[in-house]
Amino acid sequence: MPAAGSGSTPSGALTGSAAIDVIKATAGRQWQTDLARTMNYVPNETTLAGVIADEESTAATAAGAARGRATPSSPLRVDVEADNPHQAASECRPAGRDHARAARAASGRITEAVEPH
Known part of the structure; x- marks a missing residue:
């Protein structure tokens, strides 16, 4: 393993751009939509609340979250x-x-x- 600050990346490690791609993907609309639908999670954007409209308790939590009242x-x-x-x-x-x-x-x-x- 290279010394800290040596500027080289260990074999098999994500590069900076790959790590950014992972963050973008998991914070993106498609991932958040899929997560909300399959796990009954409140999406990270109020504009995605419609994807869980059929799940009564999750939809209520999303409505509260939009008004700053989820937790x-x-x-x-x-x-x-x-x-x-x-x-x-x-x-x-x-x-x-x-x-x-x-x-x-x-x-x-x-x-x-x-x-x-």
Whole structure:
């Protein structure tokens, strides 16, 4: 392996232009569209939200993300992850419990956790 700063590239390593091509491909519209459709991910561009319109929960998340509401950007978010109110809400439907009530309760717990006191 060459010394750092020697200017040579190890055998088999991507060149700078190849690495840039990989980044462009994974951040590009086609990759993001395919990823959103196959993995139910929120696309990285609001203009791609239509590709997940048939997936109700992902479409709702995309709509929230377009308004800056997908995940609160707060240092207090760690409290939400530690408590995980999402899990309790998501377990309601398979168990036959009231999912809407659990979702409202989870939303309230999340809001309480991320709002400054």
